[in-house]
Amino acid sequence: MADNLETLTGKIWTSALDGDDHGAADAALAALGDGLPVEDLLLNVVAPIQRQVGDAWAANEVTVAQEHIVTAVSERVLAAAARHPAARARHVGVKGRAAVACVDGEWHAFPARLLAEVLRLDGWRVDYLGPHVPTPFLPIHVREAEVDVVLLSASLPTRLPAAHEAIAACRETGRPVLAGGAAFGGDGRYARLLGADGWAPDARATAERLTAGPAPGETAYEGSNGGTGPAGQEHGHPTTPTGQEHGHPATAPDREYGHLTETAQELIDTVMWRLGERIPAMAAYDNRQLKHTREDIGHLIDFLAISLYVDDPTLYSRFLLWMAGILTARNVPEDTLFPALDLIATGLKGCPRARATVEHGQEALRREHGKDRPGHPF
Template identity: 65%
Template sequence: MFGHSACDRGGGHVADNLEDRVEKVWTAALAGDDHGAADVALAALDDGLPPEDLLLGVLAPVQSRVGDAWAANGVTVAQEHIVTAVSERVLAAVSRHPAARARHTEDKGRATVACVDGEWHAFPARLLAELLRLHGWRVDYLGPHVPTPYLPMHVNGTDADVVALSASMPSRLPAAHAAIAACQETGKPVLAGGAAFGADGRYAHLLGADGWAADGLGAVEHLAGGPLRRRTRPGEAGGHRPPPAGEEFDRISGMAQDVVSSVMWKLGERLPAMAGYSRQQLDHTTKDIGYIVEFLTIALYVRDPELFSRFLLWMAGILTARGVPESTLFPALDLLAGQLKDFPHALATVEHGVEVLGREEGKDRPRHPF
């Protein structure tokens, strides 16, 4: 994601200090103690730690840690939100520290930083905004879940030099595609970042972004020479999804809820234990089937079966951490395949996912699928 990169440019002693500060901020954040976490961060700045090192070497690792802890069933969703909220308040405090304000001297240009429509994981984008300010950019940070029509309105109204768009989940790629195209219609270049775009940025390039960065430091370096150059003319961003995969995406997206309901209806016959499920367990199972169908459609959208396979491996790890055997995925996938006889690309994607999951069954799972 934008911003999620640890730094160690000061030798072993600095690294040890960073690890100690990460631990202290983590402990305070998990307890909801924003004042305590801010005290640790501000004391580090008072001790001479560069603001950029604090952001990338302390706050970013704390956010990565809470995501990993959630995946391992070590924290609840509520605790994950608490840690993120504390991190945001610490970031705000850091931005007002004299050490951070002193860096705001050079004028590189104006940047708009936003999360695409439907993307609520805003901390990486918020961190990027502060990093860009530290490097002389005037930044308009628009926050999470920015409706696509408002992006070009803002860009035109402020005459931004570059737009940085963040997305963490591949399910946001269609929205990212629309946002990239809308911003490029203004004639401005778009830098994409976040796990949604793939570890190597393949989906950013596929959807027409003018640049991609793996993390906040990469984004800063990408823009070190000033705004990006446009790769395409306005109106050409991303191109058109070629059939037939694009047609299958549209049709399966339209019938997704019916597919989920059909799979759930028949799954009880394959998994007798479901007869004893509580309402909450049934709701969780329905949501999981919904995610499977959603990621299948996204794999079709970007024409990459491996995206779906990576998601299945990640979901297997999530289920295992919560005491649910990953083998329960196979009957659900078999039932899903039965719904896709008229969709050859979707069916092949599911079959490939089942093959990969079977081959990797029981092995360590990736902490993040993208």
């Protein structure tokens, strides 16, 4: 079976890189016709292909366009599998009704789409709301459709504030909320931190989690029982960064987080101006290179802000290590990160937590300098 799956994965991967959605779908349907379970196709072939193309992009082995093509082909394979008789016969909805949505601003929808299909195969009626769902519409749908459980997806940590608001809004309906996706950390720490009732690392684990129900002593699926929340608030009563009770989103963020987000563009301008003095080669950069440099500085500041939001310097360190690997794969010396970080730290006057977070990240970079980088930071 493992050899067959490896062969099938290779066929679909090759077709996907060629943009051959018909060839990929034909290979998948032939495997289903030979008796491959639909879950095995989705979880052991399609999902690994998505991870593979993400790693290939990080290693500079495929372009952004190729990554999008592979995802589009994977969507075609998933759609073909969902219409296969083996799958359609099981879309009965006997376990209840689930809403699956990407949080506001999150456009990486494929993981949520895959989860929706796995839950359908597991006996759930699923409302798949798609990418970038505005938060105010989530509780409206949950109430009107009488949804039993809400599953929220976010891939980028920069979506965590939106996820926080979505979790709060959905919990006000009284329905349990489970979170998933790389944004919430490899162990789900940020899902619990922001008040979700549960977290699962992938679609299979989510289906199993829903089937199992609350563990002994839990009030929902994975109730709060200790730890710290955003900006150091107790997790036993989930809070927003200002200390208000979870479910009542803050009107003003934590001071340092708010200051950084409000002054981000000004800080980017300052860093770009002074970085040219620190890196003489920038004088020869063309417009495309300058644009990419500015975007990279923006990412450095965005992830710093999110690290403040969840009060976790290690999030920033992991991001910096990942970014160093991305730059190295593109023949950009990772040493260029240090002057940029120095200039960011200089601009953080009156923000001791932010400066300490940058220094923590710089130290992590120094310790790991020259080592192999992981394929994904979260």
